[in-house]
Amino acid sequence: GQNIDQPTEMTATEGAIVQINCTYQTSGFNGLFWYQQHAGEAPTFLSYNVLDGLEEKGRFSSFLSRSKGYSYLLLKELQMKDSASYLCAVITGTYKYIFGTGTRLKVLA
Amino acid sequence: DAGVIQSPRHEVTEMGQEVTLRCKPISGHDYLFWYRQTMMRGLELLIYFNNNVPIDDSGMPEDRFSAKMPNASFSTLKIQPSEPRDSAVYFCASSLAGGAGGPSYEQYFGPGTRLTVT
Numbered sequence: 001g002q003n004i005d006q007p008t009e010m011t012a013t014e015g016a017i018v019q020i021n022c023t024y025q026t027s028g029f030n031g032l033f034w035y036q037q038h039a040g041e042a043p044t045f046l047s048y049n050v051l052d053g054l055e056e057k058g059r060f061s062s063f064l065s066r067s068k069g070y071s072y073l074l075l076k077e078l079q080m081k082d083s084a085s086y087l088c089a090v091i092t093g094t095y096k097y098i099f100g101t102g103t104r105l106k107v108l109a
Numbered sequence: 110d111a112g113v114i115q116s117p118r119h120e121v122t123e124m125g126q127e128v129t130l131r132c133k134p135i136s137g138h139d140y141l142f143w144y145r146q147t148m149m150r151g152l153e154l155l156i157y158f159n160n161n162v163p164i165d166d167s168g169m170p171e172d173r174f175s176a177k178m179p180n181a182s183f184s185t186l187k188i189q190p191s192e193p194r195d196s197a198v199y200f201c202a203s204s205l206a207g208g209a210g211g212p213s214y215e216q217y218f219g220p221g222t223r224l225t226v227t
Contacts (some may be wrong), residue, residue: 033214042200042218043152050214085139087152095211097142101151 002026004100008090011076011106020073020086020103028093034062034073035087037102043087046073075105083107113219115201121225129187130222133182134203140212143176143186144200146221152200157212158184191226198223 004024012018024032030060031050035043049055049064049071061074075082085102114133122128134141142157156166161178169176173192177182188195202216 030211031214042220044218045215048214089152091211091214094165096167097154097157099152099154 002092002096002098004088004090004098006086006100006103008107009104011066011108013108014078014080016020016078017074017076018040019106020088020105022073022088022096022100023046023079024069024100026069026088026098029066030061030091030093030095032064032071032088032090034071034090035089037049037085037087039061039084046086077105080107080109111139113201113203113217115199115222117222118220119223119225121218121227122191123227124192125158125190126226127187128135128191128195128224128226130199130201130224131220132184132186132201134201135217136182138203138217140204141165141178141184142185142204142212142216144202145197146200146219147197157185159206159212161186188224191224193226196224196226210211 006022006106012084033048034046036046037043047062054063064071085104087102088100091097116131140159144152144153146152155168156176158178176186198221200218200221202218204213204216207213
């Protein structure tokens with residue numbers, strides 16, 4: 001089968017760095033992306049990886065290792081507004097979109 | 110642009126009734142997606158269209174669900190008859206075409222329709 005695994009919940013302190021991991025097993029791979037979703041709102045796009053390595057975008061970075069079926073989202077200088085769910089998703093070889101159930105991040109003052 | 114528009118924002122209906130959810134994608138976007146989100150199952154892709162043509166409907170749970178896109182600016186998701194287990198938030202999203210012939214990785218989501226079936 002195809003699946004994506006993420007931790008259900010994480011807690012971190014304002015100003016700190018947090019890493020949210022994602023592992024996947026899919027038939028084929030056309031890319032991995034991360035979305036942020038605040039409670040009661042729609043998901044918004046954060047980042048996309050198709051090749052191995054690190055993609056940096058301001059305070060957010062995303063890493064991909066295709067051979068390991070592994071990605072992480074790194075959030076630096078955490079702010080209270082970063083409290084949200086973070087969804088990892090993979091585009092499979094046949095352009096199916098598989099989403100993880102999300103990691104709920106709580107940022108504490 | 111106003112972004113992806115969905116209506117209604119909230120729908121409460123009784124089991125057995127027909128429900129129609131509506132979506133207007135961002136103008137110029139080639140792809141339109143319908144998702145369902147629940148606490149238990151997370152975000153699930155139901156179906157997506159390219160240039161108004163359904164490309165992959167393998168996520169549609171059963172024959173009670175149907176989706177149409179009669180033109181580039183409008184799509185509907187219909188559930189008939191509805192059941193309590195259909196209660197969820199239904200999102201519509203749209204995107205441009207990507208460089209490799211598929212959709213772009215960046216999808217723009219509408220605000221969602223919260224459906225409650227009693």
